[in-house]
Each structure stands twice: as C-alpha cells, then as structure tokens.
Amino acid sequence: MKKNLLKSIFFSSEQSNKGSVTVYKKTSYQSPKEILKNEQRKIDNEIKELIKGLIEVQIVKIKSIITKDKNWFNLIQKKYYQISINQSINWHIKSLKEAIIKRNQIQQRYRRINSNLILFYLKEILRIIKIILIIITFISIVAITVSSIPLLLLLIFIYIIINMNSIYK
Numbered sequence: 422m423k424k425n426l427l428k429s430i431f432f433s434s435e436q437s438n439k440g441s442v443t444v445y446k447k448t449s450y451q452s453p454k455e456i457l458k459n460e461q462r463k464i465d466n467e468i469k470e471l472i473k474g475l476i477e478v479q480i481v482k483i484k485s486i487i488t489k490d491k492n493w494f495n496l497i498q499k500k501y502y503q504i505s506i507n508q509s510i511n512w513h514i515k516s517l518k519e520a521i522i523k524r525n526q527i528q529q530r531y532r533r534i535n536s537n538l539i540l541f542y543l544k545e546i547l548r549i550i551k552i553i554l555i556i557i558t559f560i561s562i563v564a565i566t567v568s569s570i571p572l573l574l575l576l577i578f579i580y581i582i583i584n585m586n587s588i589y590k
Contacts, residue, residue: 457531475513
C-alpha cells in the first residue's frame with residue numbers, strides 16, 4: 422500500500438508527452454506610447470473611412486440634384502433621397518467630429534507621455550554631466566596637487582635655508 426501511495430505521489434497515472442514540444446505563447450508587452458500610436462492609427466483609418474463615406478454621400482446628393490426627370494414619382498423619390506442623404510451627411514459629420522476630438526485627445530496624451538520621457542532623459546543626461554564634472558574636478562585637483570609638489574618642496578627648501586642662515590648668524 423505504501424508503494425502504491427508513493428508511486429501515486431511521485432508518478433502520476435497520466436503519461437506525460439515526453440516527446441512533444443511545449444509551445445509557450447509570449448505575451449507581448451506594449452508600452453503606453455505604442456498603445457497610443459496604435460489607437461491613433463485606428464482612429465486615423467476611421468477618419469479616412471468617414472471622409473470617403475461623406476464624399477460618396479455628397480456625390481449621390483449632387484447626382485440626385487442634377488436628375489432631370491420631373492414626374493411626380495421621381496419628385497417623391499428625390500425628396501426621400503434628399504432626407505436620407507441629409508441624415509447620412511449629418512451622421513458622417515457628427516462621427517467625423519467625434520473621431521477628430523478623440524484623435525486630438527490621444528495626441529495630447531501621447532505628447533504628455535513623450536514630454537515626460539524627454540524630461541526624464543534630460544534629467545538623466547544632466548545627472549551624467551554632473552558626475553562627469555565632479556570626476557573632472559577631482560582629477561584636476563589631484564593633478565594640480567601633484568604638479569604643485571615640486572613647487573611646495575622648493576618653497577620648503579628655501580624656507581629651511583633661510584631659517585638655517587638665521588640660526589647661524
């Protein structure tokens with residue numbers, strides 16, 4: 422019984438696929454910048470489609486205005502088309518305004534993110550420049566000190582000589 426218990430714990434009854442390859446799906450990470458760019462592309466495509474639709478509706482409106490048939494059936498049909506065309510034009514214009522407002526908001530968020538990144542990189546560059554200046558200052562102090570050692574030794578030597586002359590007098 423103990424053997425069966427240990428066997429069931431360490432060896433599962435289900436056979437694993439030893440020869441099969443396990444495929445892991447990589448979850449792609451998109452930065453907020455990339456997400457906003459993708460949204461902006463989608464909205465730009467939507468705006469293009471709305472403009473195309475608006476142009477097509479305007480063409481239909483012009484064609485319906487130009488028609489020369491003046492019987493009563495065509496006049497009723499023309500009025501019906503005009504109402505539908507005007508509703509379509511109003512819808513396209515309204516949707517276009519909404520899409521443009523949405524695109525402007527996304528561009529504003531993108532600029533905000535971009536400006537934060539630019540400020541971040543400027544601060545990092547300034548920090549690196551400060552470190553470089555501190556290192557250069559330290560090196561120059563050390564170089565000045567090392568180069569002034571002979572001068573200091575000369576001054577000390579002259580001082581000792583002057584003091585020795587005063588002692589022997």
